[in-house]
Amino acid sequence: MGRRYGGAVTSDGDLRIEPLSGRSLVLEPLRVEHAEEMAPLMNHPALHNFIGGSPESLEELTQRYARQAPGHSPDGSQQWLNWIVRRTDTGEAVGTVQATVARPAPGASADQRSAEVAWVIARPHQRHGYAREAGQLMATWLRSNGVGVLVAHIQPEHVASAGVARALGLTPTDVIVDGEVRWQG
Numbered sequence: 387m388g389r390r391y392g393g394a395v396t397s398d399g400d401l402r403i404e405p406l407s408g409r410s411l412v413l414e415p416l417r418v419e420h421a422e423e424m425a426p427l428m429n430h431p432a433l434h435n436f437i438g439g440s441p442e443s444l445e446e447l448t449q450r451y452a453r454q455a456p457g458h459s460p461d462g463s464q465q466w467l468n469w470i471v472r473r474t475d476t477g478e479a480v481g482t483v484q485a486t487v488a489r490p491a492p493g494a495s496a497d498q499r500s501a502e503v504a505w506v507i508a509r510p511h512q513r514h515g516y517a518r519e520a521g522q523l524m525a526t527w528l529r530s531n532g533v534g535v536l537v538a539h540i541q542p543e544h545v546a547s548a549g550v551a552r553a554l555g556l557t558p559t560d561v562i563v564d565g566e567v568r569w570q571g
Contacts, residue, residue: 399489400489401465401467401487401531401532401533403457403467403468403469404527406469406524406527407474407523408474408519408520408522409474410473410474410475410515410516410519411471411472411473411520411523412471412472412474413469413470413472413483413523413524414469414470414472415468415469416451416454416468416469416470416482417451417455418448418451418455420451420470421444421447421450421451422444423470423479424447424451424470424482425443425444425447427479427480427481427508428441428442428447428506429441429442430508430509433508433509454466454468454484455468462489463488464487464489465485465487465489466484466486466487467487467501467524469482469483469484469520469524470482471483471505471507471516471520473516479508480507480508480511480516481505481506481507481508481511481516481517482505482506483503483504483505483506483521483523483524484503484504484505485501485503485524485528485533486501486502486503487499487500487501487533488500499532499535500534500535500537501528501533501535501536501537502536502537502538502539503521503524503525503528503536503537503538503554505517505520505521505524505547505550512546517546517547518549518550521550521553521554522553522554525554535570535571536554536555536571537556537568537569537570538551538554538556538568538569539563539566539568539569540558540566540567540569541565541567542565542566548569551569554571555571556570556571557569557570557571
């Protein structure tokens with residue numbers, strides 16, 4: 387299933403985002419141009435029941451992708467790794483996955499690097515296992531490239547996301563942040 391990863395760490399310790407392939411999905415690194423294709427997929431109000439906010443216009447999504455695509459926070463303290471999730475059989479986009487990777491402190495070992503991960507699958511494409519497969523592709527890639535700790539924040543009622551988190555090897559903690567349970571593994 388998929389491919390073996392490695393070699394995505396730059397000389398300065400950053401991760402170099404790359405396409406990832408799985409059984410039925412491909413993860414494609416985010417580009418600003420994806421906004422036009424993704425805006426209609428991400429505009430369903432029910433998607434925001436658990437992730438918060440409201441649907442973004444094409445212009446708002448384009449602006450957000452322009453901020454995310456460079457791959458780092460403005461202050462440089464975090465790497466932003468964002469992928470578009472596509473079906474391999476049709477090439478159709480079905481959602482996104484992302485990892486916010488904290489830059490390691492000077493002298494820190496690789497297993498001290500952590501990433502906050504998230505996934506969003508468009509409403510018409512839910513219940514097909516896409517979030518699980520995409521999340522597993524991303525988690526495997528992160529772990530094989532020196533990320534030792536994965537974290538996700540999930541609404542307690544979001545049973546589907548809890549199932550994805552379990553598939554990634556995460557377990558719920560007692561920590562609640564903005565009404566969401568912190569999962570870690």
